[in-house]
Amino acid sequence: MTSTPPRSESTAGAETVLVVDDEVLIRMVISEYLRDCGYKVIEAANADEAILLLQQEELTIDVVFTDIEMPGSMDGWGLSRWIRANRQGLHVILVGSPAHAANAAGELCESGPMLSKPYEPQAVLDRIKRLLAERHK
Amino acid sequence: MAASTLAERPGLEPEKLSVLVVEDEVLLRVMMADELRSNGLSVIEAANADEALTVLRSSAPVDLLFTDIRMPGSMDGLALAALMRAIKPELKIIVASGQSPRSLSRDIADEFFDKPYNAATVVKRITELLATLEK
Numbered sequence: 114m115t116s117t118p119p120r121s122e123s124t125a126g127a128e129t130v131l132v133v134d135d136e137v138l139i140r141m142v143i144s145e146y147l148r149d150c151g152y153k154v155i156e157a158a159n160a161d162e163a164i165l166l167l168q169q170e171e172l173t174i175d176v177v178f179t180d181i182e183m184p185g186s187m188d189g190w191g192l193s194r195w196i197r198a199n200r201q202g203l204h205v206i207l208v209g210s211p212a213h214a215a216n217a218a219g220e221l222c223e224s225g226p227m228l229s230k231p232y233e234p235q236a237v238l239d240r241i242k243r244l245l246a247e248r249h250k
Numbered sequence: 251m252a253a254s255t256l257a258e259r260p261g262l263e264p265e266k267l268s269v270l271v272v273e274d275e276v277l278l279r280v281m282m283a284d285e286l287r288s289n290g291l292s293v294i295e296a297a298n299a300d301e302a303l304t305v306l307r308s309s310a311p312v313d314l315l316f317t318d319i320r321m322p323g324s325m326d327g328l329a330l331a332a333l334m335r336a337i338k339p340e341l342k343i344i345v346a347s348g349q350s351p352r353s354l355s356r357d358i359a360d361e362f363f364d365k366p367y368n369a370a371t372v373v374k375r376i377t378e379l380l381a382t383l384e385k
Contacts, residue, residue, distance in 0.1 A: 136299040138308060141294055158297035162276040189365055235327070244308045 128226065129153045129172075133163045133179035133192065138244040139211055143178070146218050146237045151226035158189035160195070167200055176204045176221065180214070211241045257271040259381050264290035267380050268310070272302040272327060273318035273346075276374050282316070285369045289377065298323040306334060312341065314380055316372070318365075319347040331358045340380045344372070 130152045136142035144154045157163040181189035193205050208214040219234035269291050273279035283293045296302040300323045317327035331343050343359040361375055
């Protein structure tokens, strides 16, 4: 269900990633990882916030990294369709689970400003799992 | 004399100090988070009090809570501040509001700002409060 595209021209040289996730702990860890990779990261808690950010002309956004399942008026697929219609050419990465998110973020790191991963995606996933487990205690 | 800036506290590394920004207006939240990060601080962003509580109840370190008052969700910023003051008194708290919070007591927060606020002024106060941390 994920569309983690192979490294492509569209991510080469990309600087700013918009991370969209309604689960704050996952958004926090993925965003921190991408910042550690040298990206500038902007965070949105849902599709509506993401669209508002994408409509700001002064904000340069190169890649949208979004969760698929989100409550609200639009999920990740809906956001992806909106982008296709309104911001053609913008690279979208859809992720369906924390494991997919960690792996996709790792791949993004390898095509990012540092061209390498500061640490393995498994460490990112372990941190997400640990934080989510605390939540359900 | 107490240190008033982070520069006077060489043992405190800004990137190891964490600020939780709680604001439902995404453009304002992004702007504040950006301003704080460009000052070298580590920032966690929450879109409402419920997200903030999730972060504060986790093991993610937070040294200072900067929260808006009026937000949708199960709790507003004032209730969040009061709750955190009760359960984590060492947490520094700054509250921002569109309505002048005259009736609010210092027991709830270390500082209040009226909205709209000047980001640079808020960041300065945040770094001053962080410099007083016992670390």
